[in-house]
Amino acid sequence: MIIxxxxxxxxxxxxxNQFTELNFTETPSTLVIGxxxxxxxxxxxxxxxxxxxxxxxxxxxxxxxxxINERETEVQIEFKVGTIDYKxxxxxxxxxxxxxxxxxxxxxDAANRDYQKYLxxxxxxxxxxxxxxxxxxxxxxxxxxxQLSASHRREVIEDLLDIQVFSxxxxxxxxRVKENNEILRECKHELEMAKQAIRAQEKTLAKLTTVNKERxxxxxxxxxENEQRMHTLKSEIENYQIKIEKLSDSSIKLTNSEEAxxxxxxxxxxxxxxxxxxxxxxxxxxxxxxCPVCSQEIQEKFRQVKIKNxxxxxxELNEAAGQLEKQVAKTLRTIEKLREDxxxxxxxxxxxxxxxxxxxxxxxxxxxxxxxxxxxxxxPDIVNEKRILADLTSEYDKKEVTCSGVSKESQDYKLVGGxxxxxxIKSKIIAKYIPIINQKINKYLTAMDTxxxxxxxxxxxxxxxxxxxxxxxxxxFSEGEKQKIDLSLxxxxxxxxxxxxxxxxxxLILDEVFDSSLDNTATEELLKILKEISNGTNxxxxxxxxxxxxxxxDRTIKFEKVNEFSKVFTDV
Numbered sequence: 001m002i003i004x005x006x007x008x009x010x011x012x013x014x015x016x017n018q019f020t021e022l023n024f025t026e027t028p029s030t031l032v033i034g035x036x037x038x039x040x041x042x043x044x045x046x047x048x049x050x051x052x053x054x055x056x057x058x059x060x061x062x063x064x065x066x067x068i069n070e071r072e073t074e075v076q077i078e079f080k081v082g083t084i085d086y087k088x089x090x091x092x093x094x095x096x097x098x099x100x101x102x103x104x105x106x107x108x109d110a111a112n113r114d115y116q117k118y119l120x121x122x123x124x125x126x127x128x129x130x131x132x133x134x135x136x137x138x139x140x141x142x143x144x145x146x147q148l149s150a151s152h153r154r155e156v157i158e159d160l161l162d163i164q165v166f167s168x169x170x171x172x173x174x175x176r177v178k179e180n181n182e183i184l185r186e187c188k189h190e191l192e193m194a195k196q197a198i199r200a201q202e203k204t205l206a207k208l209t210t211v212n213k214e215r216x217x218x219x220x221x222x223x224x225e226n227e228q229r230m231h232t233l234k235s236e237i238e239n240y241q242i243k244i245e246k247l248s249d250s251s252i253k254l255t256n257s258e259e260a261x262x263x264x265x266x267x268x269x270x271x272x273x274x275x276x277x278x279x280x281x282x283x284x285x286x287x288x289x290x291c292p293v294c295s296q297e298i299q300e301k302f303r304q305v306k307i308k309n310x311x312x313x314x315x316e317l318n319e320a321a322g323q324l325e326k327q328v329a330k331t332l333r334t335i336e337k338l339r340e341d342x343x344x345x346x347x348x349x350x351x352x353x354x355x356x357x358x359x360x361x362x363x364x365x366x367x368x369x370x371x372x373x374x375x376x377x378x379x380p381d382i383v384n385e386k387r388i389l390a391d392l393t394s395e396y397d398k399k400e401v402t403c404s405g406v407s408k409e410s411q412d413y414k415l416v417g418g419x420x421x422x423x424x425i426k427s428k429i430i431a432k433y434i435p436i437i438n439q440k441i442n443k444y445l446t447a448m449d450t451x452x453x454x455x456x457x458x459x460x461x462x463x464x465x466x467x468x469x470x471x472x473x474x475x476x477f478s479e480g481e482k483q484k485i486d487l488s489l490x491x492x493x494x495x496x497x498x499x500x501x502x503x504x505x506x507x508l509i510l511d512e513v514f515d516s517s518l519d520n521t522a523t524e525e526l527l528k529i530l531k532e533i534s535n536g537t538n539x540x541x542x543x544x545x546x547x548x549x550x551x552x553x554d555r556t557i558k559f560e561k562v563n564e565f566s567k568v569f570t571d572v
Contacts, residue, residue, distance in 0.1 A: 002124065002505040003080040004538070009046040011066040011073045013059075014039045016565035019076075022540075024507055027554035029530070029539040033546035034559035039566030040542045041511055042559075044136060050075035050090045052128040053097075053116060056136065065092050068564060081123060088119065099123075130159035134493045136509045137486060144486040145493075146462065146474045153460040161433060161496070163426050173416060180410050187403040194396040201389045208382050216373055223369045226362045233359045240348045240355075250341035257338060261331045268324040271317055278314040282307055431458050433496060440495050444488035448525045450481060454488070483513065484522060491529060508533075509540040514549060527552060 008021040014037075022043055024030075034040045045055035045064065055064060065073045074091040087100040099106045099119060108115065120127050126134070133145055133156045145153060285307045290297045434456060441454050452472070453465045464472040474482065497504045514523055530539060543549055550556060558569045 001081070002507075004077065004505065004507045005080065006078045007043065007046060007050070007076070009042070009050075009075040011069045011071065012046055012049075012064060012075060013042050013066065014561070014564070014566040015042060015066065017066075017069055017072070020566070020568050022557075022568075024538045024540070028534050028537065029541065029553040029555070031546070031549055031553040031556040032540060032542045032559065033544070033550075033556060035561075036544075038559040038561050040559045042566065043540065043542075044509065044511055046075045047077070047136075047509075048128065048132070050077045050088055051119070051124065052131065053090065054128060056132065061092060086123060126159055127155070130156045133490065134497055135505060135507050136511065137490045137513055144482070145489045146482075146485060150460055156493070157430060157460065158426065161429055163429050177410070180406065184403070184406045184410055187399070187406050191396070191399050191403050194392065194399050198389065198392045198396055201385065201392055205382070205385045205389055208385060219369050219373050223366050226366050226369075230359050230362050233355050233362075237352055237355050237359070240352045244345055244348050244352075247341045247345050250338050250345065254335065254338035254342060257331055257335050261328065261335060264324055264328050264331060268321060268328060271321045271324065275314060275317045275321065278310050278317065282310045282314065285310070427458060433499075434458055436499070437492055437496060440492040441485075441488045444491050444529065445484060447529055448484045448487070448522050450484045450488075454485065480519060480522065487513065487526065487529075491533065494533070506536060506538045507540070508537050509542070511542045512544065514541070514543045514545050523548075 004024050006021060006023050006025075008019040009015055010019045011017055020042075032040050032043070041057065045057055045059060048054060048056040049061075049064060054061075065071065071093040072091070073093060074089065074096065076087065076089050078085070078087050080086065085100075085102050087098075087103075089096055089098040089100075091097075097115060098108070099115070106115075106118075124131070129148070129152055145156065148156065285298070285303050288298065289300070289303065438455050441456070442452075445452060445454060451467055453463075453467075455463045455465075457463070462474065464474065466472065474485065477485070494504075494508065514526070539553075541549065541553060546556070546558075555570075560567055560569065
């Protein structure tokens, strides 16, 4: 945000050799009154002159110099952008243009035009047209937004949305594109010349190598036959490798199966031993009715129960043994199959080694063939011509890489250019804000009892309709209605600038707006709007209606002519 703090001027228009100073931030609102010709609007010309080197009104620079003193015209302005303090000093007779940043004078080596460009683009981020649309609404020579051309309307909105950087980038890009096109044309010419040199050298080399064609062809035939055989060998090796891969886990499975067999066989042996013991116990109870050791009689009921239980146990163990025997038999069959697989793996590996040896032998043969072919081509003339061809080819490759880079850069420029054009990035950003702009314009129009539907499109053309959907043009309205539209646009631009936080400023100047075509109702509504937007805003109201507006603003200053010079009186 730009905070304009103070402006002072001397020997400017009707102002004499003593500085006239106006503090913008002293009060939220200031009413400037005085008779015609007293110098009320001088502040507008001074403000625009010091910032943009041109007055607000249609006055030549030579006319800005006080006609009595005729020299030492000077305007100074102090403002703040963020935390940085700026001061701009501009003068005529002598010519002065100085920019101070935190009390340090900025480098003035650049031409004044570049110095001005830096002020507008890097500090203010506003040009003259945008400044007068956002900060000032004048009554005389001011050109309202509605009377600007489409290109100038675009310029204003781009400044408001802080997207003018894309236009500046596009201008720089066009210069780069022009330079790039020249480089690309030269590069393509050099590339074509290099290609022609290679073709000529290739013809020379072809003539020298004709005598060796037959010998080389014979060697090539042997080489090709070997290559074909090696291709076949590779396929056979790959087939064996596939077979081995399929059987790769057979050795692991064999080990696991043998372990499982041993484990299962051990369990089966234990079961057989238990079956034998149970059978002995059954036979003991069947054969004995008394204990052979202590001669004590074994009760018959106990003996029968014991025989039955032991019989059931023996049956259960025999059934388990039968299941394990089946499992052992199955495992033995698996082991036999896996042992066959491991034998096959060994055979396949042997075949791979044999085929690999044959392949390596053929590779050695082909290496020898290449060596012999090389010997056929090592005659001094051939070697020299090949070296020349290699050098030419290398140079061509370097040029091709360079040209490829330049060409890619050209394509990148085209892509970026498309993005930077009016229909690219800027259009997307503008499209986002157009609904907000239209909403605000109509809000302010309604607030001033103007019930029309005002719409700007993305090309900044306007459509104005009445409640009954009748279409109107800006020029068809009365001067009072036009002024309401101009005011609505001014307040809208300030709202959008505040949203974007790009060209927001504390300063708002209305020059004789209340003196023109606004009726009493519109005047009251305008005062209400000004009160609503007063937060953070320092308003300067220039008017002849001191009797009507005197008590409406925080401060009143009066301009009067004293001895042909404008004087400012603050205690009004």
